[in-house]
Amino acid sequence: MTATTSNAAAIWALGVTQIIGYGTLYYSFSILAPGIAAEFELAVEWVYGFMSLALLAGGAISPYAGGLADKHGAARVLSVGSIGAAVALAVCGLAGNAYTFLAGVVLVELASSFVLYATAFALLAQATGRQAQRSITYLTLIAGFASTIFWPLTSWLLQSMDWHQVYFLFAGLNLLICLPLHLWLTRFARIAAARPSEPAPIEPLAKAGGDVIFVLVVIGFSLAGFVSAAILFHIVPMLGLLGLGASGVVVASLFGPAQVASRLINMAFGKELPAPILAVVSATMMPAALVVLVLTTPALPGAVAFAIIFGLGTGLFSIVAGTLPLALFGKAGFGKRLGWISLGRLCLSAAAPFALSVALGALGPKPSLWVLATVGAICVAVFAEIWRRSRSGRLAPAATQPA
Template identity: 75%
Template sequence: MADTHSNAGAIWALGVTQIIGYGTLYYSFSILAPVIAIDLSVAVEWVYGCISLALLAGGLISPWAGGLADRHGAGQVMSLGSIGAAIALAVCALAGDMFMFLAGMILVELASAFVLYSTAFAFLAQTTGSRAQRSITYLTLIAGFASTIFWPLTSWMLGSLEWHQVYFVFAILNLVVCLPLHLWLSRFARIAAARPVEAVATQPPMSVDNRNFVFILIVLGFSLAGFVSAATLFHMVPMLGLLGLGAAGIWVASLLGPAQVASRLINMAFGKDVSASVLAVVSAVSMPLALGTLALSAPSTFGAAAFAIIFGLGSGLFSIVSGTLPLAIFGKDGFGKRLGWIGLGRLGLSALAPFALSVALGAIGPKPSLWILAVAGLLCVVVFAEVWRRCRPLGQKVLAVNEPTSPVLRQG
C-alpha cells in the first residue's frame, strides 16, 4: 500500500512538471509567434523557421538524453533539464533580434529532450515496475491539461505583459516549481531502486528476427504522427482564425486538452485488454478524420469543435502509445535510449512541420494545407497497421514490463 501511495505521488508530481513543461516549452509558442514576429520586424514564417531548426536540434540530442536517463536515472536528467529549460526561456526573454531568439529556441528544444514525455516515461519504467504501462496512462491523463491551461493563460498574459516578460514568467515556473519536484523525484527513484526485484518478466510479442524492422516501422509511424501533430498544434489557433473562426478559435482549440483527457479516461476504463498496436492504429486514424472534418466544415464553429475533439482524442491516445508500444514490444532494458531514437525520427520530421505549414498557409491557403496534412496522416495509418499486423501472431499480452526475460520464459 505504501508503494502504491508513493507511486501515485510520483505520478502527480510528474504530471505537474509535464503540464508546465509542455505549456511553457511547446504549446505557448503558437500564441506568442505572431507577436514575436511583429516585435522583431520579421515575417511570421521566419519565426516558425526558428522552431523548425530548434526541433531538429532537439531530435538530434534525444538518443543521447535517453541514454543518460538509462545510465544515471531519469530523475537526475529531468532535474538538470529543469535548469536548462529555465535558462533557455530566459534567453528567449532577452532576445532582441532573430539570431538570439533562434539560439533561445534551440536551447528550449534541447532542454525539452530532458524534461518532457520521453524522459518521464523512462522514469516510470525505472520506478514503477510491472505497473509502468498503467502509470504512463495515468501520467498522460494529468498532463493532457497542458494545452487547456496554457493556451488561454498565455493569451491572457499577453493582455498585460510583453512577450519578453511572459517568457521570464515561464522561466521562473520551471525553476521554482519543476526543479524542486524533479529533485524530489530523483530521491524517490533511489528509494524505488532499493525495493525487492519483482520475480516476473517480459516476453516480446513477436519473433526476435522481426524486432529491428518493427522498430524502424515504429520510428517511421511516430515520425509521421509527429509531423502532422506539430504542424497542427503550432498553427492551430492562427489556422482557425484564417478559416473564419475569429476570436472563437482559441476556445475551440482549448477543447483539445479535455478531449485528450477523455480519451485517456476511456482507455483506462475500457482499454485494459486492447493492445498498444491497436491503439496506435486507432489514434492514427483520428488525424486524417479530424483534419478532413475541419477542411469540409469550415468556417462552422461546430465543425471546428468536432475537429478539435477528434484530434484531441487521437492525440491523447498517441501520448500513451508513444510510451507503451515500445515498452510492450521491447521491454524495459534500454527503454530510455529507444525512446530517444524514436524522438530523433519524430522531431527530425516534425522540424519541417511548423515552417512548411506556415509557407503552405500563405501560398495555397488553409483548406488545401489541411488536405496535405490529412494525406500524411493516412500514411501514418498504413505504417501502424503494418506494425499491428506483425504483432498479431503472438499478440500483445505482456506478462510484465520491467525485468529481463528469464530462461524458463524464453524456453516456454
C-alpha cells in the same frame, strides 16, 4: 509510505512538471510567435522556421538524453533539464534581436529532450516496475491539461505584459516548481530501486524481426509527429483563416479536455486493447479530424468536432508513445529507444511548423489540410503494418501489460 502510494505521488509530481514543461516549452509558442515576429520585423513564417531548426537540434540530442536516463537515472536527467529549461527560456526573454532569440529557441528544444515525456516515461519504467504502462497512462491523463491551461493563460498574460516578460515568468515556473519536484523524484527513484526484485517480466512482442518493427515504429511516430506539430503550432491562427475568428481560441481550448477524455475512456474501456491496436486507432483519428474540419468549415460545430476528434487521437497517441515501445521491446534500453524514436519524430516534426506556415500562405488552409490528412493516412498504414507483424507475439493489454 506504501509502494502504491509513493508511485501515485510520483505520477502526480511528474504530471505537474509535464504540464508546465509542455505549456512553457511547446504550447505557448504559437500564441507568442506573432508578437515576436512583429518586434523583430520578420514574417511569422521565419519565426516558425526558428522552431523548425530548434526541433532538429532537440531531435539530434534525444538519443544521448535517453542514454543518460538509462545510465544515470531519468530523475537526475529531469532535474538537470529543469535548470536548462529555465536558462533557455530566460535567454528567449532577454533576446533583443532575431539571432539571440533563435539561440534561445534552440536551447529550449535541447532542454525539452531532457524534461518532457521521453524522460518522464523512462523514469516510470525504471521506478514503477510492473505498473509502468498503467503509470504512463495515468501520467498522460494529468499532463493532458497542458494545452488547456497554457493556450488561454499565455493569451491572458499578453494582455498585461509583453512576450519578454512572459518568457521570464515561464523560466521561473521551471526553476521554482519543476526543479524541486524533479529533485524529489530523484529520491523517490532511489527508494524504488531498493525495493525487492519483481518476477520476470513478460517477453516483448517483437521477438522476431525486431529491427524492422523498430524502423516502422520510428517512421510511424515521425509521420504522426509531423501532423500533430503542424496543427498544434498553427491551430489558433489556422482556425482564424478558416473563418472562425475569435472563436478559434475557444475551439482550440477543447483540445486539452478531449485529450484527457481519451485517456479516461482508455482507462475505463481500453484495458484489454493491445498497444499496437491502440496505435492504429489513435493514428486514424488525426486524419479523420482533418477531413471533418475541411468538409464543415467555417461552421463552428464542425470545428468543435475537429478539436474533439483530433484531441482524442493525440491524447491516445501520448499513451502509445510510451506503451507501444515498452510492449514491443521491453524495459531494457527503454530510454535510449525512446530517444531514437524522438530523433526520428522531431526531425520530421521540425519541418512541420514552417512547412504548414508556407503552405497556408501559398495554397490556402483547405488544400494544406488535405495534404496533412494524406500524411496522416500513410501514418495509419504504417501502424497497421506494425500491428500485423506483432500479431504472432503475445498481445498484452496496452495499459496493463507488465514491464
